[in-house]
Every structure is written in C-alpha cells, then in structure tokens.
Amino acid sequence: MQPLITFVYVSIALTALWAVAFRKRQRYRYPPGPKGLPVVGNILDIPVGYGWYTYKDWARQYDSDIIHLQSLGMHIVVVNSAKAAKDLFDKRHGIYSDKELTSMLLEVTGPYRNWSLMQYGDYWREHRRLFHQHFRPLAVPQYHPKRAKATPDPETTSYRMFARSLILDTVYAFDVQPHDPRLELVEKAMRAGNEMLEAGIFLVDIFPILRNVPAWFPGAGFKRQAAKWKALVDAMYEVPYSQFKETMNEGSAQPCLALSLLSDADATDMSRLDEIFIALTGTAYAAGSDTTVITTVSFILAMVLNPDMQTFVQEELDKVVGNDRLPVMEDQPSLPRVTAVMHEVMRRYPPLPLATAHRAMFDDEYNGYHIPAGSIVFGNTWAILHDEETYPDPYSFNPKRFLSADGTLRDDVPLPTETFGYGRRICPGRYFAMDTLFLVVSSLLAVFNIEKAVDENGQVIEIREEFTQHIMSAPKPFKACFKPRHPGAESLIRSAVLSDA
Numbered sequence: 001m002q003p004l005i006t007f008v009y010v011s012i013a014l015t016a017l018w019a020v021a022f023r024k025r026q027r028y029r030y031p032p033g034p035k036g037l038p039v040v041g042n043i044l045d046i047p048v049g050y051g052w053y054t055y056k057d058w059a060r061q062y063d064s065d066i067i068h069l070q071s072l073g074m075h076i077v078v079v080n081s082a083k084a085a086k087d088l089f090d091k092r093h094g095i096y097s098d099k100e101l102t103s104m105l106l107e108v109t110g111p112y113r114n115w116s117l118m119q120y121g122d123y124w125r126e127h128r129r130l131f132h133q134h135f136r137p138l139a140v141p142q143y144h145p146k147r148a149k150a151t152p153d154p155e156t157t158s159y160r161m162f163a164r165s166l167i168l169d170t171v172y173a174f175d176v177q178p179h180d181p182r183l184e185l186v187e188k189a190m191r192a193g194n195e196m197l198e199a200g201i202f203l204v205d206i207f208p209i210l211r212n213v214p215a216w217f218p219g220a221g222f223k224r225q226a227a228k229w230k231a232l233v234d235a236m237y238e239v240p241y242s243q244f245k246e247t248m249n250e251g252s253a254q255p256c257l258a259l260s261l262l263s264d265a266d267a268t269d270m271s272r273l274d275e276i277f278i279a280l281t282g283t284a285y286a287a288g289s290d291t292t293v294i295t296t297v298s299f300i301l302a303m304v305l306n307p308d309m310q311t312f313v314q315e316e317l318d319k320v321v322g323n324d325r326l327p328v329m330e331d332q333p334s335l336p337r338v339t340a341v342m343h344e345v346m347r348r349y350p351p352l353p354l355a356t357a358h359r360a361m362f363d364d365e366y367n368g369y370h371i372p373a374g375s376i377v378f379g380n381t382w383a384i385l386h387d388e389e390t391y392p393d394p395y396s397f398n399p400k401r402f403l404s405a406d407g408t409l410r411d412d413v414p415l416p417t418e419t420f421g422y423g424r425r426i427c428p429g430r431y432f433a434m435d436t437l438f439l440v441v442s443s444l445l446a447v448f449n450i451e452k453a454v455d456e457n458g459q460v461i462e463i464r465e466e467f468t469q470h471i472m473s474a475p476k477p478f479k480a481c482f483k484p485r486h487p488g489a490e491s492l493i494r495s496a497v498l499s500d501a
C-alpha cells in the first residue's frame with residue numbers, strides 16, 4: 001500500500017510542478033535549450049559528465065551564448081561566451097554573486113564552514129575582505145620562502161602531498177612530513193568532499209524537505225553518509241586550528257596566515273572571530289590544494305605530450321638562470337616563455353571547467369531572454385577558453401599564442417582568467433596559485449626533461465590526453481619519467497627542500 005500512496009503523492013506533486021512550469025514557459029521567453037519532456041522537463045538532458053562539451057555544442061546548435069534547462073522547478077543557465085560572462089557576472093554582480101548550496105552540501109559542511117559556498121551578503125564580504133588582505137598581490141610575496149622550500153622532488157614527493165603541505169605551511173606554519181596525521185586528516189576529508197561531488201545529485205537536493213527525515217528512516221541513507229563525511233570535514237577545519245592556537249599560546253607560533261589573523265583580532269569578539277578564522281584557514285586548503293595539484297599534473301602531461309615546447313622553455317631557462325641554482329620569483333619578468341606555458345596550461349586544462357555554480361538572486365533579462373530568480377548559473381570556462389575566434393586552433397597546446405615575435409608577452413590575447421571563475425566570486429587565491437605554478441614549472445623544467453616512461457621491456461608507454469568527467473576535472477593517471485638534465489640537477493631540488501627545513 002505504502003508504495004502506491006507514495007506514487008500518487010509524487011505524481012500529484014510532479015503534475016502540479018509541470019502545470020506551474022508550463023504556465024510560466026508560456027509567459028516567459030527563456031534562453032534556448034533542449035526541449036525536454038512534459039512534467040520532468042530536461043531531467044534526462046542534463047549531462048552526467050563532461051557537461052562542458054555538451055553545453056558548448058548546444059550553444060553552437062542553438063546559436064546562443066546562453067543555454068537554458070529546466071527540471072522539476074529548477075532552472076539552469078549556462079554562459080558560454082566571454083562577453084556574456086562579463087555582462088552577467090561582472091556588470092550585473094548584484095544579481096549573479098550568490099552561490100548555490102545544495103541540500104547535501106548544507107548537510108555536510110553547514111552554511112558557513114566552506115565560505116566559497118556562502119550566500120552573497122555582509123557575512124561573506126567579511127570573509128572575503130579578511131582573506132584578500134592576506135592573499136592580495138602585495139601580500140603574496142610573504143609566502144615565497146615557504147614555496148621555495150617546497151619545490152617538489154618528483155622522486156620522493158607526490159604532488160598531492162606537496163600541495164597539501166605547502167598550504168598547511170602557509171596557513172599554519174606546520175612543517176609537515178609525509179604521514180603527518182594532519183596531512184592524512186586533510187587528505188581523508190578532501191577525499192570525502194570529492195566523493196560527494198562525484199556522487200552527483202542526491203534525492204535530497206531535488207526534494208530538500210527530505211532533510212527533515214530522521215537518519216534511521218528508510219531511504220535516509222544520505223543522512224548517514226552525510227554524517228560520516230561531516231565528521232571528517234569538521235575535523236579538517238577544527239583540528240589544525242586548535243593545534244595552532246595551542247602553539248600560539250605556548251609562544252612558539254611561526255609567521256603564517258593563522259598568526260596574522262589571530263594577532264590582529266579583537267579579543268572581545270573572539271568567539272565570533274574563531275568561527276570566521278576556522279572557515280578562512282580551512283577553506284584555503286579545501287579550495288586551494290586540489291586545484292593546484294590538478295594544474296601541476298596537467299602541466300606535466302602537457303610537457304610529456306609536447307617535447308618541443310619543453311625545449312623552447314628550457315632554452316630560455318638555461319640562458320637566464322643557468323644550471324647552478326633554481327629559478328626564483330624575481331626571475332619571472334625575464335622568463336616570458338615560462339609565463340606563457342602557465343597561461344596555456346590554465347587555458348587548455350581548466351581544473352574546474354564549469355567553475356562553480358552561482359545563483360541568480362533576482363529575475364533578469366539578457367538578450368531578450370528571461371533568467372528567473374533562483375536559477376543556477378554556470379560559466380562554461382572550458383567553452384570560453386576554447387573559443388576559436390579568441391584562441392585560434394584552440395585544441396593545440398601552444399604557449400606561443402601568448403608571445404609576440406620579439407619573444408615578449410602579448411597584451412592583445414586575453415589571459416585565461418576565467419579558469420579562476422567569475423565576477424565578485426573570482427578566486428581570491430589566484431595570485432598565490434600563479435606564483436606557486438611559476439616556481440613549480442620553472443624549477444621542474446630547469447632541472448628535468450619530462451618524458452614518456454618506458455616499461456620493463458624498454459617499450460615506451462604511450463599516454464592519452466584523458467580527463468575525469470566531474471566538476472573537478474583532472475588528468476587520468478599516466479606515467480612520466482623525470483630525467484635530470486645535467487649532473488647535480490637533482491641535488492638542486494633536494495637542497496632547496498632541505499635548506500629551510
């Protein structure tokens with residue numbers, strides 16, 4: 001009997017939703033998109049993976065910069081051109097700066113911990129202002145010594161551990177070694193976050209009312225799963241912060257983000273500020289470590305597949321830096337080829353090809369199309385950065401597109417800033433990320449030739465340019481070989497790792 005009653009209720013609810021959606025569709029002219037089915041709309045059209053390719057195809061098919069899908073009362077708008085992205089996210093930031101926080105994310109992170117998902121408003125502004133103070137272009141050089149010490153040694157360090165340790169060092173001045181429990185804690189929590197993202201949409205995201213059912217209720221498995229993930233995510237935010245405060249109370253804290261935040265804090269407002277600082281410090285590694293790892297691995301993939309580009313950059317490095325030291329940040333103005341490679345990696349392989357979901361706070365009208373309040377709005381970064389007009393031959397990896405004939409950086413080719421997102425929510429860690437990338441790219445290329453690996457029979461292992469399909473899109477595992485370019489090359493990297501330890 002129970003399934004029959006459920007069926008009747010669900011049918012009535014769906015029919016009512018469809019009737020409302022149908023009436024509105026008559027009244028409003030939404031941006032074009034696949035037609036969809038009666039009642040459930042585009043539920044079967046929404047791409048499960050690699051959505052950025054599908055949305056780019058639809059933009060061409062419907063000859064529109066913006067695409068619209070609708071399902072069960074939810075509107076999705078995808079922005080596929082740089083112009084439309086600027087018009088909406090930048091010029092109309094008062095409408096498009098909110099974030100979409102699904103019910104499952106709310107269950108796992110709460111509304112405040114991961115402030116990159118926080119609603120647009122004064123509380124978000126307070127986080128953003130404090131974060132910006134410590135990661136703005138003028139503040140970022142204070143972290144250079146930490147990064148120089150953290151140049152990755154491909155023989156001994158995994159890039160994931162490298163990025164996590166670098167950020168833990170920047171945020172808390174923790175000098176973590178492999179197998180440090182804090183590193184493992186961050187690793188587990190990040191894995192839980194990625195599992196959640198890869199699981200896609202949960203039933204509770206479509207019917208938020210399910211959040212109210214108790215965890216023991218049949219069908220409430222998402223609650224039990226959420227509770228497990230939440231315990232890990234809470235620990236990732238809270239444990240390193242409270243350990244840092246102990247170090248600070250003992251008087252042995254070293255310069256880092258947490259020390260700056262706490263030293264400037266108003267002691268009378270500490271319980272409120274503690275919550276903000278936990279969010280700021282935890283979100284720095286939640287938002288900053290996987291993105292940095294993916295970009296580094298994409299760079300390695302690009303180098304293995306494009307040996308001519310590798311040689312092109314190494315010629316410059318040999319001339320400017322030589323082979324008795326590693327590059328430093330001060331070398332960057334003299335190394336335009338390194339900078340061009342970084343831009344091309346960010347353009348060709350954005351780690352978040354659809355950035356993250358923004359939410360329209362009010363009704364809007366664009367190019368004669370209606371965008372309703374509450375729409376989930378994605379910038380299709382991948383489509384924008386593979387636009388044939390802006391970046392001719394967009395599927396080739398060609399750093400030279402950013403260089404002029406005399407070898408300097410061109411200023412008439414747009415930089416791939418969309419890799420860092422849009423409008424008021426653009427990544428505030430981007431200056432830090434670009435400096436890190438500069439040191440990784442320049443040091444690895446100064447010291448190693450990065451080549452295809454060979455198997456035990458001496459056969460070259462061929463690799464394919466394949467990426468994972470979810471919101472964070474990373475190269476699928478591949479093998480590469482790092483060959484030292486000159487005697488003593490490896491010891492340069494190892495001495496950099498040890499010199500400041």
Ligand code: HEM
Binds near residue numbers: 284351425426430
């Ligand atoms: C290659 C590296 C990185 C990439 C590609 C990247 C990309 C992004 C993107 C696409 C967003 C969402 C923007 C939007 O919603 O429109 C974002 C937000 C954010 N990123 Fe990054 N990021 C990187 C590194 C970092 C680092 C190193 C940090 C911290 C030190 C960081 C901290 C943040 C924060 C806090 C937000 C949320 C901002 C807000 O909601 O106002 N990111 N990032």
